[in-house]
Amino acid sequence: MSTTTVAPPETFNQEAFEAFLAQRDDPDWVIDLRKKAFDIYNEKLCEPLDPEEWKRVDLRTFQPQKFALSSETPTGSKLATQLQNEAEFKGQVTHENGHCTLSQVDPSLAEQGVVFGDLSALVHTHREILEPYLMTKAVTPDRDRFSAWHAAFWTGGTVLYVPANVSVDAPLHSLIALTKAGTADLSHTLVILEDNASATLLEETLSGDEESPGLHLGCVELIVGKDANLRYVQLQNWNQKTYHFAHQSGLVEANGFVQWTVSALGAKLAHVHQDVVLNGRGSVGEVNGVTFATDKQKISYYTQQTHNDMQTRSDLLYKEVLRDKSRVIWRGMIKVDKKAQLTDGYQRSDALMLSDTARTDAIPGLEIEADDVKCTHGATAGQVDEEQVFYAMSRGLSRYEAMHMIVEGFFQTVYDRIPVEAVRKTLNDAVIQKLGIGD
Amino acid sequence: MSSLLKIENLHVNVEETPILKGVNLEVKAGEIHALMGENGSGKSTLAYALAGHPKYTITEGSVEIDGAKLNDLDPSERARLGLFLAFQYPVTIPGVKVADFLRHAVSNIRNPDRKEGEGLVPMREFRKELKQQMESLDMKMEFARRYLNEGFSGGEKKRMEILQLAMLKPKFAILDETDSGLDSDAVRFVSEGLTKLTGPEMGVMIITHHERLLQYNTPQYTHVMMGGRIVETGDASLAEEIHSEGYAAIRERHPEAAAEQEQTEALAQ
Known part of the structure; x- marks a missing residue:
């Protein structure tokens, strides 16, 4: 292992971290977490990146010092999206340049104990709900330099908490936008469904224009309790000057169900870890991916379906269309624990190439320790x-x-x-x- | 003026191999022509070459509809001029609903200058017309919502071809072995469907081995292909003769063409 000391980019170094903390009004428990994460971030910077992972995703053009956190609170641009017009939402949270500009929820939901709002505000009022889950179980800071970076500097984000036995029938909307050139957004999405709760959260990411460079260092944590039912959608539609790095993980307890749809249309370079972890017996994870890469976009998804208990089922379908000189990478892993007998794991990635100059890599994989399981994987790639x-x-x-x-x-x-x-x-x-x- | 499809001295290569060696044929609106011939005689090549398949290259001669030359037009432009090919092996397009596909097709055929993204035929009218045509072909409306030819049986695929023919109302329809591989009920559906559609406005070329299709749709002309040319032309009785006696007599009458056909087949193997 290399022992070279690597300094963080100047926009995210010690000085920047202290200025960031000073400018915020976080409670002590959050500040403690951030400080621990900042130490991990500095340690991770000194470790080389996993060569297997990063040989396909070239970081050479990525200059983190060109992106900084924005201290200005935006005045709230007109960020109407098509999705907002297509459906009736019972709550909306919008973040722009890392700052919450809109947070509203239908009073009928609040009456039932549903919490939907901005993480930066809720850490003050809902510590008892957030502390057990905020980067402790689904995505921990020590995964790699990006998770630690995020844990130290998260700027805000959307929280959805649904108490036991409460069903939220109408969907909720979360929007993450970057509207100022050179801005970094480190928003955190945390969804907690208690036992037998259900909800649908539709999240979108977008840029204010086509030209402004941006950085999104995201994290999504989905906690799905016993018999709970979550539909979560993330439509990634940044402009093609934006870098998108994210760790996303969903944990599902017994007989819980998560249906998780991701779409990757935007970004200059996107590298996303998407994990579904089936911890409880009979839990189910369905994953849908829609990727459309054009021009010189590079979009990479590392997916993992982890079966930790018996009779769990995962089903992943990714569809990728590539044009021009774009490149798409999908590495999919199904992991089955020794005790996870009678599981059913499925993963499939299909790529459709519209240009000879596009390139796709699909790397499906299985790691199975149980002996009575059904696991299928496949990948295809072809021209029209x-x-x-x-x-x-x-x-x-x-x-x-x-x-x-x-x-x-x-x-x-x-x-x-x-x-x-x-x-x-x-x-x-x-x-x-x-x-x-x-x- | 009645429309005319004029094929003159048509030579076609498939990749580098010459298959058609001078086909001459005229089809007028309202006429039914049967095109017969053994496997390898060039019938399907003629069909694909007329429709403009990129692997079929016209090396000599011409195809015209009402004086407009088709040689250098792409398949879409030929279709917009009024040519229709019912495929022997219809293609599956997963995820594309029959109704959506047909609505785009109908919009382009009826408005040949239409560009992508421009208006489609109004939904209400289209639905109504589609429903009528599907009923008259005894097809369940459920088919309109299915993906094009996906999971269709052989008979369903061929009926889908006839439905497209009914909706697109071409000037000239070529049916490439539309009756092959079907059981007798399916042949009856396809034959009766076609009968309902033919009339003074449309010229039809039926490529077939089957008697049934021609019984329902009696041809005024029967052409026999051999070795990449039309070697004989007669009336419906020629088709009957071939059905009962096969091609032996024709081979004897055209020994050169028969020899060329054997050569081409040997090359292909």
Whole structure:
């Protein structure tokens, strides 16, 4: 192991950390956590990055010192998204440049004990709910330099807490936006569903314009109790000047269910760890991924489905479309613990290449210690089938129209797994827009 | 003026191999032509070359619809000029619903200048028309919501081709062995479906081995291909003769073409 001392980028060094703490008004327990995490961050910087992981994701163009936390509280830009118009939400939380600009929840939910709001505010008022879970179980600071970085500097984020036996029927909305060039956002999403609770959270990330460089160092923690039911969607649609690094992890207790949909349309470089950890007997995790990479985008997903108890089921389907000189990496792992007999693990990644110059790497993997399980994995990658294009053209569709229809159809089989119409429509429209139909 | 599909001295290579060696044929609106011939005679090549499949290269001769030359047009432009091919092996497009696909197709055929992203035929009218056509072909409406040809049986795929023909109302329809691989009920559906669609406005070329399709849709002309050319043309009785007696007599009457066909087949193997 290398012992070289690596200094943090000047925008995230000791001085910057102290200024950050001084400017915030965090309670002591949070400050303690941040300080511990900052030490881990400095230690991790001295350790080399995992070469297996980072040989495919090239960090050479990433200059962290070019991004800094924003101390200005934005005045609240007009950040209307299509999704917001497509559905009726019972609560909305918006973060812009790391600051909460909107936090509202339907009074009927608050009456039932549902907490939905901004992490920076809730650490003052809801310590008893947050402290047991905030980077203690799903994503711990010591995973790597990015998790430690996030744990030290998180800027805020969306918290959803649903007490036992409460069902939140209408979806909730969370928006994370970057609207100022050179800004770093380290927002943290924490969802806690107590036993037999249920909720749907739709989260979006976006940039204010196409040109401003940004950095998102995110973390998503989903805690799904016994018999609880969570639908969580994250639509990543940054501009193509934004770096996106994230650790995302969902823990599911006995007979709990998480359906987790991610879409990656934006970012210059995205590298995301997405883990579903089935801790309780009979728990289920469904994962859907929609990736559409164009231009020189690099999008990387490292997924893990961990089966820690009996009769657990995981089902992951990723669909990736690549065009131009984009690159997509998917490394999927199914891990089955010795005691997790009778589990059913499935993972599949299908890539559709629209250009010869795009490149995809799919690395499925299995680590199985139990002996009575069903685990299936597969990955395909191929060009658009010319016979399909010919067939559609012979019915009067132009070549582009045919290709676009084939791409939409390719994603449709993932949309079919997403029960929220607003999400299907938003995703499809975003794909259509990115395809440049009608341009 | 009645429409005319004119094929003149058509030579076509599939990749580098010459398959069609001078096909001449005229089909007028309202006519039904049967195109027969053994495997390897060039029937399907003619169909694909007319539709504009990229692997089929016209090296000589021309195809025209009402004086507009098709040679250099892509498949979409040919379709917009009024040409339709019912595929022998219809292609599956996963995730694309039959109704969406057809609505785009219909919009382009009826508005040949339409560009992608421009208006589609109004949904209400389209739905109504689709429902009517599906009913008259005895197809369940549920098919409109299914993905194009995905999980369809052989008969369902062929009926889907006929439905597309019904919706697109081309000037000229080529049916490439639409009856092959079907049981007799399915052949009846397809044949009756086609009968309902033919009329004075449409010229039809039926490529077939099967008697049933021609019984329902009696051709005015029967053409026999051999070795990449049309070697004989007659009326419906020629088709009947081939059905009962096979191609032996025709091979004897055209020994050169028969020899060329054997050569091409040997090359292909």
